[in-house]
Amino acid sequence: MTQQSLGEFEELVLLMVAAQHDKAYGVAILEGLEEKLKKKMNISAVHVALKRIEDKGFVKSHFGGITEDRGGRRKKFYVITALGKRMLDTQYQLRSSIYKQIPKISFG
Amino acid sequence: MKLTPPKRLLQFLRWFCREDYLDEIEGDLTELFIKQAEISPRKAKWIFGWRVIKYFRPEFIKSIKNSHQINTYDMLNNYFKIAWRVLLRKKTYSAINIIGLAFGLTCSLLFLLWSYDEIRVDSFHLHSDRLYSVYERVYNDNEMKAAYFTQGLLAQELKTSIPEIEYACSFRMLDPVTFQVEDKIIKMEGACAGEDFFKMFSYKVLHGNMEKALSDPSNIAISQKMATTFFESPEKAIGQVIRFENRKNFRVSAVFENIPDNSSLKFEFLSSWEWHLQEVRWLNRWIYRAPLTFILLRSDSKPIALESKIKNFVKPYLQESHSAFYIELGLQRFDKKYLYSTFNNGVPDGGRVEYVRLFSFAAIFILLIACINFMNLATARTLKRAKEIGVRKTIGAARSSLTTQFMMEAMFLVFLSAVISIVLVILLLPTFNEITNKHISLPFTNLWFWLIAFLVILSTGLVAGSYPALFLSSLNPIKALKGSVKFEQRVIYFRKALVTFQFILAIVIISAAIIVSRQVQYIYTKGLGYDKDNLIYIPLQGNMADKFQTFRQQAMNIDGITNVTRSVQRPTHTWRHVYDLDWPGKNSDSRGVAVHNGIDYNFIESLDLKIIHGRNFSLDNPSDSTGYIVNEAALKMIGSKDPIGLPLSFFSNRGEIIGVVKDFHLTSFYSPIEPLVLFLFEDGTNEGYILVKVNPTKTNFVLSALEKIYKEMEPGFLFTYEFAEDHHFQLYKDEQVASTFSNYFAAIAIVISALGLFGLSMFTAEQRAKEIGVRKVLGASFSNIFFVLSKDFTILISIAVTIAIPCSYFIAQNWLSKYAYKIALDWLLLFLPVVILVVVTFITIAYQLIKAALVNPVNSLKSE
Numbered sequence: 001m002t003q004q005s006l007g008e009f010e011e012l013v014l015l016m017v018a019a020q021h022d023k024a025y026g027v028a029i030l031e032g033l034e035e036k037l038k039k040k041m042n043i044s045a046v047h048v049a050l051k052r053i054e055d056k057g058f059v060k061s062h063f064g065g066i067t068e069d070r071g072g073r074r075k076k077f078y079v080i081t082a083l084g085k086r087m088l089d090t091q092y093q094l095r096s097s098i099y100k101q102i103p104k105i106s107f108g
Numbered sequence: 109m110k111l112t113p114p115k116r117l118l119q120f121l122r123w124f125c126r127e128d129y130l131d132e133i134e135g136d137l138t139e140l141f142i143k144q145a146e147i148s149p150r151k152a153k154w155i156f157g158w159r160v161i162k163y164f165r166p167e168f169i170k171s172i173k174n175s176h177q178i179n180t181y182d183m184l185n186n187y188f189k190i191a192w193r194v195l196l197r198k199k200t201y202s203a204i205n206i207i208g209l210a211f212g213l214t215c216s217l218l219f220l221l222w223s224y225d226e227i228r229v230d231s232f233h234l235h236s237d238r239l240y241s242v243y244e245r246v247y248n249d250n251e252m253k254a255a256y257f258t259q260g261l262l263a264q265e266l267k268t269s270i271p272e273i274e275y276a277c278s279f280r281m282l283d284p285v286t287f288q289v290e291d292k293i294i295k296m297e298g299a300c301a302g303e304d305f306f307k308m309f310s311y312k313v314l315h316g317n318m319e320k321a322l323s324d325p326s327n328i329a330i331s332q333k334m335a336t337t338f339f340e341s342p343e344k345a346i347g348q349v350i351r352f353e354n355r356k357n358f359r360v361s362a363v364f365e366n367i368p369d370n371s372s373l374k375f376e377f378l379s380s381w382e383w384h385l386q387e388v389r390w391l392n393r394w395i396y397r398a399p400l401t402f403i404l405l406r407s408d409s410k411p412i413a414l415e416s417k418i419k420n421f422v423k424p425y426l427q428e429s430h431s432a433f434y435i436e437l438g439l440q441r442f443d444k445k446y447l448y449s450t451f452n453n454g455v456p457d458g459g460r461v462e463y464v465r466l467f468s469f470a471a472i473f474i475l476l477i478a479c480i481n482f483m484n485l486a487t488a489r490t491l492k493r494a495k496e497i498g499v500r501k502t503i504g505a506a507r508s509s510l511t512t513q514f515m516m517e518a519m520f521l522v523f524l525s526a527v528i529s530i531v532l533v534i535l536l537l538p539t540f541n542e543i544t545n546k547h548i549s550l551p552f553t554n555l556w557f558w559l560i561a562f563l564v565i566l567s568t569g570l571v572a573g574s575y576p577a578l579f580l581s582s583l584n585p586i587k588a589l590k591g592s593v594k595f596e597q598r599v600i601y602f603r604k605a606l607v608t609f610q611f612i613l614a615i616v617i618i619s620a621a622i623i624v625s626r627q628v629q630y631i632y633t634k635g636l637g638y639d640k641d642n643l644i645y646i647p648l649q650g651n652m653a654d655k656f657q658t659f660r661q662q663a664m665n666i667d668g669i670t671n672v673t674r675s676v677q678r679p680t681h682t683w684r685h686v687y688d689l690d691w692p693g694k695n696s697d698s699r700g701v702a703v704h705n706g707i708d709y710n711f712i713e714s715l716d717l718k719i720i721h722g723r724n725f726s727l728d729n730p731s732d733s734t735g736y737i738v739n740e741a742a743l744k745m746i747g748s749k750d751p752i753g754l755p756l757s758f759f760s761n762r763g764e765i766i767g768v769v770k771d772f773h774l775t776s777f778y779s780p781i782e783p784l785v786l787f788l789f790e791d792g793t794n795e796g797y798i799l800v801k802v803n804p805t806k807t808n809f810v811l812s813a814l815e816k817i818y819k820e821m822e823p824g825f826l827f828t829y830e831f832a833e834d835h836h837f838q839l840y841k842d843e844q845v846a847s848t849f850s851n852y853f854a855a856i857a858i859v860i861s862a863l864g865l866f867g868l869s870m871f872t873a874e875q876r877a878k879e880i881g882v883r884k885v886l887g888a889s890f891s892n893i894f895f896v897l898s899k900d901f902t903i904l905i906s907i908a909v910t911i912a913i914p915c916s917y918f919i920a921q922n923w924l925s926k927y928a929y930k931i932a933l934d935w936l937l938l939f940l941p942v943v944i945l946v947v948v949t950f951i952t953i954a955y956q957l958i959k960a961a962l963v964n965p966v967n968s969l970k971s972e
Contacts, residue, residue: 027139030136042159044163069138071112074131075135076131
């Protein structure tokens with residue numbers, strides 16, 4: 001196992017950050033997840049997850065320019081790091097290798 | 109139109125959320141809100157609120173220790189640094205300001221210490237709530253006089269017939285008494301007291317039986333100090349014999365702890381009242397009043413009810429009483445007696461408490477004025493610092509941090525002042541104690557002292573710093589940087605009103621000081637109607653009265669003695685009254701009240717009294733032993749045109765008037781000259797004074813020669829003497845203290861008003877710098893400008909004078925009214941303070957105004 005663990009929701013957020021490369025920020029991530037998962041989610045949960053994966057070094061962030069529709073506040077963009085990508089890769093490989101071991105089961 | 113998220117919620121978010129997250133969170137929330145609001149604005153608000161609340165969790169909340177502390181510490185450091193630099197930059201100004209405040213603090217601290225000490229007097233008695241002092245209202249010919257003097261038998265009678273009274277005792281101070289143990293002879297001051305004394309008062313008895321200490325006529329209770337002086341230690345003193353005035357042996361029955369400083373009764377010994385009644389026969393008669401009477405109520409009795417019950421207690425005992433002459437009793441709590449001992453309408457009302465109130469008020473007042481002056485000086489000075497404030501504000505200082513800064517500066521200065529004032533108080537206390545005759549020390553070990561000191565510093569700092577802090581922090585940074593700061597009109601009025609008020613106060617106080625010292629001077633120099641100079645009193649002790657003629661013969665041989673005589677009372681304070689003076693044709697309703705004194709043959713010539721009718725007592729006339737000499741006042745009371753040979757009787761002794769002497773002062777100037785009856789010194793009187801008239805150049809020689817004769821004739825006594833002049837001035841101790849105090853007060857008033865003026869003139873000069881520049885450019889001369897600038901002050905002084913003169917006239921009138929003989933109030937006396945103050949004002953403001961008038965107009969005009 002890797003030293004760093006990644007929670008289920010954290011993994012989803014990390015995936016979304018990677019998917020929305022260069023354009024990922026709080027609201028975009030939320031909306032992307034809501035669209036994929038087909039359910040309402042909480043922005044604060046997204047923020048918490050973002051802080052955690054940033055602390056673990058899977059993403060890094062930078063501020064964008066000021067936009068009017070954000071009440072003069074800047075966007076904070078998240079980009080996946082090499083470590084984050086490796087983490088996703090490891091997770092994916094782990095899951096798919098186990099998945100491949102599943103014998104053909106049929107639920108008639 | 110674009111909707112914005114609810115403000116309150118945003119504020120709340122900003123308040124709690126970590127600043128490094130705020131951009132992201134607030135931005136995202138706002139974005140979501142706007143999207144939501146397009147669908148439903150009302151729902152959006154609810155959702156927004158709910159979301160904000162969800163952020164209220166540890167990850168997002170500002171940490172308490174987060175970054176702030178370091179900053180605060182640095183800022184405080186910076187404030188101190190700036191405060192210190194400001195202090196050093198203008199040394200004179202800082203010194204004036206700090207010393208001014210220190211001065212105010214010192215004065216108020218001294219006054220408060222004094223007041224505190226006064227309030228504590230007699231507070232240590234455990235039964236204070238039940239311990240009462242009896243006073244008497246004497247009604248005589250429609251006149252009523254109240255005093256603490258009571259009858260010698262009153263205490264005992266009260267105790268036996270009134271059940272509400274648990275204990276009662278009489279108390280009477282004695283003249284200094286000579287005590288002897290073996291070859292030790294020492295004079296001590298003490299009193300006689302009833303046997304309940306120690307059960308009523310909380311004077312601690314160290315050795316011996318407290319209950320029976322004064323029950324036997326041969327018992328005496330002595331102080332620890334006296335016991336140590338005579339018997340080495342209090343333990344050894346018990347049961348020992350001590351000789352009293354070389355005529356009676358007392359047995360020491362108890363030793364009590366030295367009388368504390370805050371006791372109003374002061375005595376080194378107490379002898380029994382029973383013995384005193386045997387000794388002084390007239391104390392057994394109800395007509396004479398001398399001792400104080402104290403009672404201790406039972407714990408369940410009501411003082412008010414008791415007071416009305418005993419109101420007419422004395423009447424049945426007093427055979428002399430009738431409709432025009434009677435005595436009523438009154439009660440006063442003993443612990444109140446010291447502060448409230450002046451009678452008004454027959455009730456104790458006022459007295460020293462007036463001084464306590466006056467001084468506490470003065471203390472607070474002086475402190476307040478010193479604070480306001482401090483504030484004014486600080487504010488005037490801040491115009492110089494407007495730029496600093498401008499810069500601070502531009503960089504981003506919040507108003508609160510500027511307020512903190514100036515408060516801190518004020519506190520810093522107040523703290524320095526406080527340290528200086530404590531040092532000053534320590535230095536001044538010995539002198540202060542000497543003047544006030546007290547033993548005050550700073551209660552360094554008392555926690556309350558430190559707490560109060562801390563509170564005073566804090567509140568003074570707050571008061572003194574509040575105006576600069578609030579005013580400066582409110583400056584508009586642009587204006588401040590441009591250098592065009594102006595005070596509001598009402599601020600200027602306030603300053604002017606304050607300065608005027610200080611002027612009024614100063615004038616009143618200075619005139620009070622002048623009037624008091626003039627009256628004291630008047631007392632010292634006014635003729636008494638006799639020659640008190642170079643007159644020495646020597647008390648008659650032991651059997652001296654019998655041996656007087658021998659003493660006189662020997663003394664008259666000493667070179668430098670011009671005359672030797674004797675009298676029962678000292679002529680500077682003749683106070684004993686007779687109430688039963690009678691003469692043919694006397695109106696039966698009126699009481700014959702007069703002062704009396706027993707004198708010797710050459711008394712009248714020794715004092716240089718003038719006989720206006722009849723003759724002096726003469727040895728050639730044996731019948732003179734029943735002859736009387738009266739004064740003009742007595743003659744007026746008797747109302748006879750030809751008084752010589754008129755029969756006169758008092759103390760039931762019949763005699764006739766042989767001479768009339770011109771009025772002379774009998775006691776202090778408080779009382780008018782009363783009728784006086786002089787009679788020949790009777791044989792068998794063992795009290796009184798030898799009066800020796802000396803040549804002033806040989807006083808020392810005469811005194812040592814007299815001592816030698818005296819010691820030979822009366823070896824059991826100490827030779828003591830007193831100059832008539834000193835005794836005369838003793839009567840005016842209060843006036844001397846008042847005079848010294850009022851001089852100090854005047855100095856304080858002058859310094860304070862000078863400080864106020866200094867602030868105002870500095871302020872005026874700063875404010876009007878540009879105006880002066882313009883005037884100079886247009887051709888105004890130095891004197892023009894000086895006149896323009898001082899005009900303001902002239903108006904203020906005029907207003908102050910108009911208000912102050914009537915005030916001081918009224919106060920002076922009031923104060924002088926207690927004297928029967930006093931100085932006349934003339935206008936010069938009232939205007940002198942004004943002159944003094946104008947001179948002080950001129951000196952104070954001249955420096956500032958001259959500086960302002962001389963400045964090159966270029967300097968004041970170029971800054972804009």
